[in-house]
Amino acid sequence: MFRVDEIVQATKGLLIQGRLTDEITAISTDSRKLKPLEAFLVLRGKNFDGHDFIAESVKARVSCIIVENKPKFLLPADLAVIKVKDTTLALGDIARFQRQKIDFPVIAVTGSNGKTTAKEMIAWVLSADARVLKNEGTKNNQIGLPQTLIQLSEKDSYAVVEIGTNHFGEVDYLAKIARPNIGVITNIGPSHLEFLKDLKGVAKEKTALLDNLAKPAIALLNADDKSLQGLIKAQAKGRKIFSYGINKKSDFCASGIKIKNAKIEFKVNSKFNFELLTPGDYNIYNALAAIAVGRLLGLSYAQLRARLAVFKFPKGRLNLIEAKGLRYIDDTYNSNPLSLNAALTALGAMNCRGRKILIMGDMLELGKQKELLHRQIAWSITNTCDLLIAVGRLAWITASAARNNGWQAKQIFCCANASQARDLLFKKISPKADDLILVKGSRSMKMEEVLGT
16 A cells, blocks of 8 residues: 555655545556556556556546656546656666565575576465565566565565566666565576676676675575685675585585485485475575575474475476376476576486487577587587487577587487477477477577477
8 A cells, every 4th residue: 555645755756636645555557457546657668658558547547647758638637647757767666665664574586597496485485374475477677576566565474586687787776676684696607698798797797686685684695606605705794694505515505315206305404304396406406595594584494394395396497297198397488508407417317218308499698608508508418318309590509519429310300499399399209108308498489389388
């Protein structure tokens, strides 16, 4: 619940008409879902302008509209109209204002890989007996994160948010809005190199989260990530750092790892047993982040073990599925060299009496290193898989490198899109029930179409 004067204060906007004391039940940016007494915040996009839907918002009986340009037609006299310089920034300003009103813990997660799964795991363990606000799906950008935080209320006990980026400055901007008490960085990898340039650029962008922590200012870092190890040793003033990992000594350390097809067992700090319903051992890192947050917030190891044992992984993130008598590993949400290597490791660890088949789409946003990184991944593929379907021009570079690594032409198939890949799979390769098929590619490659979803 907001009042018009609070929106004016938060955005430093100008009230053109209406009353400062009027109440607003919620802030909405979608003209199709508006409800009476809500505020319609008008956004501009590449292909749309929310100002074109102000008439629809009036019909929906909203109590306020937040605009960049004053409407050219007559509005109801009792409708509050607030003019701001930039409505996208105004959305962030309102979210920051709402965040400042609450005093329960806010946890933020960023990183090159695993941040959505880690966020979901953290929210899942905390929600056993408490109400938790979280980003829905991957709404982690300058629109999605503020939309989440605007929903904060006294009924919540925790907020768990994911912070994404593909340009310099985005993590800093979003972290200044969220002001998390606990900040988690899952890893630093070669993602979004088109704009972040190299690993140092990725590290600089992701670690901006730590500069914006609110008290008690706790950082949770992956001890096995080389780019984060220096930060763990630094223990900067005013910030408490905890670590988690497998290969390095850490505050929350996994050992005794056993992989049994689609299930993983491990111990934390040598004595607490855990299990996960996933074929990917890299998800141990995500689980450790959730365990660490849970312990810091007072949950017992027994509570955490019980919750994680039944955690369902988000769609498109290494889900083992069966369709029409075939087994697939659905890792179609996105792809970069680090996550593809992790998926290949999971594939390699799984029992399979037949062939291991990779359907690989382009890895995008890799900048000048895109061709090199697509060639380098071929080594992991040829040492794990029996067949490759390469989808897209960059994946074709991987296919060529696989041939240079000793694969025969009959092991490699190339096509332009996911639909063609599906046709190749069924018309040329003819998979059997004993085969195992890994499907992976960057989001815009739409690799889920191979699975018929």
